Amino acid sequence: MAEAEAKKTESQSRPALEVAPGPHVHHGALTTRRMMLDVIIALAPVLLVSVAVFRLYALKQIVLCVACCVAAEAVFDLMRHRRPKIDNLSAVVTGLILALSLPGTAPWYVAVVGSAAGIGLGKVVFGGLGHNIFNPAMVGRAFVMICFASAMGATAYQDETSAVHAVTQATPLTQLEQTGETTELWRLFVGNTNGSLGETSALACLLGGLYLLIRRSAAWQIPAGVLLATGALAVVQNAMNPGADWTAAHHLLGGALLFGAFYIATDPVSSPLTPMGRFIFGLGIGALVMLLRVFGGYPEGVMFAVLLMNSVTPLINRWTIPRPVGGPVERKT
Amino acid sequence: MAANVLKQAWLVLVLAVCFGAALAGVHVGLSPRIEANRRAAIYDAIPVLVEGAVGEKAEQIELGGRRVYRAYDAEQRHLGWVIQASGDGFVDEVELLIGLDLEAERITGIHVLQQSETPGLGAGITEQDWREQFAGAEAERPVRLVSERPDEPNEVEAITGATVSSESVRDIVNAAVADVREAIHAGESAAQGGNGDGQ
Amino acid sequence: MANDGGPTAGERFIRGIIPENPVYRQLLGMCPTLAVTGNLQAAMTMAGATAFVLFCANVLTSLIRGLLKPHLRILVFTLVIATFVTIVDRILQAYLYQMSQQLGPYVPLIIVNCMIISRCEICASKQSVFRAASDAVGVSLGFALALASIAAPRELLGDGALFGFAVMPEAMPQWVIMLLPPGAFITLGLLLGGANWIGQSLNRRKAATE
Numbered sequence: 001m002a003e004a005e006a007k008k009t010e011s012q013s014r015p016a017l018e019v020a021p022g023p024h025v026h027h028g029a030l031t032t033r034r035m036m037l038d039v040i041i042a043l044a045p046v047l048l049v050s051v052a053v054f055r056l057y058a059l060k061q062i063v064l065c066v067a068c069c070v071a072a073e074a075v076f077d078l079m080r081h082r083r084p085k086i087d088n089l090s091a092v093v094t095g096l097i098l099a100l101s102l103p104g105t106a107p108w109y110v111a112v113v114g115s116a117a118g119i120g121l122g123k124v125v126f127g128g129l130g131h132n133i134f135n136p137a138m139v140g141r142a143f144v145m146i147c148f149a150s151a152m153g154a155t156a157y158q159d160e161t162s163a164v165h166a167v168t169q170a171t172p173l174t175q176l177e178q179t180g181e182t183t184e185l186w187r188l189f190v191g192n193t194n195g196s197l198g199e200t201s202a203l204a205c206l207l208g209g210l211y212l213l214i215r216r217s218a219a220w221q222i223p224a225g226v227l228l229a230t231g232a233l234a235v236v237q238n239a240m241n242p243g244a245d246w247t248a249a250h251h252l253l254g255g256a257l258l259f260g261a262f263y264i265a266t267d268p269v270s271s272p273l274t275p276m277g278r279f280i281f282g283l284g285i286g287a288l289v290m291l292l293r294v295f296g297g298y299p300e301g302v303m304f305a306v307l308l309m310n311s312v313t314p315l316i317n318r319w320t321i322p323r324p325v326g327g328p329v330e331r332k333t
Numbered sequence: 334m335a336a337n338v339l340k341q342a343w344l345v346l347v348l349a350v351c352f353g354a355a356l357a358g359v360h361v362g363l364s365p366r367i368e369a370n371r372r373a374a375i376y377d378a379i380p381v382l383v384e385g386a387v388g389e390k391a392e393q394i395e396l397g398g399r400r401v402y403r404a405y406d407a408e409q410r411h412l413g414w415v416i417q418a419s420g421d422g423f424v425d426e427v428e429l430l431i432g433l434d435l436e437a438e439r440i441t442g443i444h445v446l447q448q449s450e451t452p453g454l455g456a457g458i459t460e461q462d463w464r465e466q467f468a469g470a471e472a473e474r475p476v477r478l479v480s481e482r483p484d485e486p487n488e489v490e491a492i493t494g495a496t497v498s499s500e501s502v503r504d505i506v507n508a509a510v511a512d513v514r515e516a517i518h519a520g521e522s523a524a525q526g527g528n529g530d531g532q
Numbered sequence: 533m534a535n536d537g538g539p540t541a542g543e544r545f546i547r548g549i550i551p552e553n554p555v556y557r558q559l560l561g562m563c564p565t566l567a568v569t570g571n572l573q574a575a576m577t578m579a580g581a582t583a584f585v586l587f588c589a590n591v592l593t594s595l596i597r598g599l600l601k602p603h604l605r606i607l608v609f610t611l612v613i614a615t616f617v618t619i620v621d622r623i624l625q626a627y628l629y630q631m632s633q634q635l636g637p638y639v640p641l642i643i644v645n646c647m648i649i650s651r652c653e654i655c656a657s658k659q660s661v662f663r664a665a666s667d668a669v670g671v672s673l674g675f676a677l678a679l680a681s682i683a684a685p686r687e688l689l690g691d692g693a694l695f696g697f698a699v700m701p702e703a704m705p706q707w708v709i710m711l712l713p714p715g716a717f718i719t720l721g722l723l724l725g726g727a728n729w730i731g732q733s734l735n736r737r738k739a740a741t742e
Contacts, residue, residue: 109705113707121718125725143709146708146709146712146714147707147710148707149453149493149708150493150494151705153493153494155481155493156493178480297496297497342604344596344599344600344604344608345604345607345608345611348596348608348611348612349611352611352612352615355615355619356615356618359618359619359623360622363622363623363625363626364622366626366627367622367625370625370626370629371629374629449636451708451711451712452570452690452691452708452712453690453706453708453711453712454708
């Protein structure tokens with residue numbers, strides 16, 4: 001019937017049927033800008049808590065990272081003779097997530113180099129937004145983490161002379177690794193501890209994460225997979241070390257797990273497309289986080305877990321191609 | 334058949350013989366120098382580790398299953414011991430020289446002979462400031478790593494971001510010092526048993 | 533003998549440096565390019581050692597080119613290259629002991645540097661000694677330039693120094709990643725991209741003027 005229609009329109013000079021590559025659904029709620037705006041709104045509670053806990057440390061890092069990411073985006077777009085796509089807000093989101101994953105005490109050049117590396121090496125060299133393999137903010141963070149290890153390592157978080165209370169303590173996971181001391185669950189929940197700016201408060205991450213899930217700007221399968229895998233492995237680990245103070249609940253609420261599960265892993269570009277794939281992706285991140293926390297040299301492993309799973313995203317996509325409606329019933333492999 | 338093979342391969346054979354001769358010549362000409370370089374790397378470090386010692390006078394012995402150098406000064410007085418020990422680092426094998434005083438009671442210093450740790454991180458084990466922390470440590474108890482500001486003689490500050498490298502140096506030092514100290518003390522008590530001051 | 537049909541000595545020399553640069557245009561010799569460009573001293577020692585091997589191998593191969601059997605030529609090339617690599621390895625150990633310790637296995641690995649065997653195959657086994665020699669000099673210069681272009685930014689950012697001399701202010705933070713393997717890949721990738729971009733825009737300009 002479509003053929004007949006096409007033949008009919010062929011005789012007329014003006015085609016009635018327009019043929020274009022997908023996506024074909026256009027809707028105001030589905031633009032990049034709208035989605036990024038949702039992420040920014042969801043980040044609001046995390047931003048508020050980080051500024052409340054870390055004061056000027058947080059403010060400095062957030063302003064610097066966002067400004068540098070936007071500037072880097074503009075410069076690199078101009079170098080490629082393209083209109084700077086700042087208005088889709090993706091650079092702002094990268095900057096916010098990068099800032100919230102840095103320690104407040106990190107010097108200014110960490111933010112500047114991290115932003116430039118994240119946008120440049122993480123996104124632009126692959127061809128810009130939508131073509132990047134890895135989460136740009138995590139590429140930037142990994143770059144500065146290896147580059148300036150002394151400004152980003154576990155001991156760099158702590159500054160005993162600081163006037164801000166949270167910064168004078170060791171981070172909960174570092175404390176656990178070095179002295180075996182456990183932080184109270186309640187403090188991990190509200191966020192009154194030291195750590196990367198955005199990771200301290202489980203409550204704020206949950207609030208923002210729920211908003212993202214309700215708005216469907218983030219796929220629920222990813223955080224579900226992360227929390228499930230981490231929780232299950234943490235229970236196993238606890239069962240193997242009975243009497244340990246650091247329980248599965250601590251593993252779930254501590255460190256960057258919730259921040260990573262809701263804001264970092266859910267990046268639509270570098271995560272799988274299919275619902276099943278997203279769940280596998282989340283499970284992989286959760287398992288790697290526990291592996292890195294328990295056996296790794298670093299106290300926390302969310303960043304490396306996300307980057308590692310990003311790199312297998314194309315494989316997961318290929319494994320989980322859904323069978324089309326009316327497609328072959330069984331395919332021999 | 335044999336003639337045919339020779340016809341095909343005579344060039345390769347001639348070249349192989351010529352090159353073999355050339356390499357043998359190079360080897361004969363240069364190997365004394367290369368050997369001297371290798372020894373110098375150890376001998377140069379001995380005076381730094383044992384004060385007043387002369388590198389060339391050092392005598393290589395086997396002690397406690399380790400390669401140990403007795404360090405002498407110019408007048409042949411025995412001043413101390415230098416242990417050559419190696420172990421796994423973060424990237425590859427780390428080879429150390431460890432200085433001990435005459436009674437094997439204190440570590441007098443360490444020197445890194447060979448390492449390929451990460452530049453800027455683990456390679457910090459070669460920095461003088463870091464190595465100096467081992468000097469003065471008591472050989473009786475093992476050296477410990479601390480994360481900041483050591484305040485006791487047997488404490489060494491781990492290098493930030495290079496815990497594995499720091500730990501491997503600590504383990505090499507502790508194992509080698511324990512072995513050699515035991516052997517030296519056993520040897521001393523055997524030698525001095527008749528004098529009555531053996532322990 | 534004087535005219536053997538191929539490019540002349542001058543052409544060989546010039547081509548080796550930029551138009552057919554072994555690293556940027558042919559992507560040969562990637563192992564030393566990535567592995568020993570953490571500082572300029574190591575990179576230049578490697579370039580020197582490679583140049584010695586390439587020059588000797590090219591000259592000797594050209595001298596015996598009339599005797600080569602086609603099916604045994606690769607064997608002869610490898611034999612020649614391996615001999616000179618062993619010689620240069622011993623010389624480095626005798627006269628530059630510290631540097632040879634730092635370069636470690638990468639000096640013996642010159643044997644498998646495709647850049648050298650490709651010059652034996654393309655040029656030396658077909659052309660006169662003079663042309664082969666000038667080809668070796670040109671390609672060696674191109675290789676040295678390429679190694680320096682990668683080593684200089686890595687040492688400058690990673691260590692704040694050039695040839696071991698501190699040139700950047702004390703306060704500059706050291707970009708440790710530049711000294712690590714990722715730094716080599718990132719620098720090579722960006723420079724390769726830059727070289728291609730310059731090459732393309734030059735071609736476009738040429739096409740526009742013609």
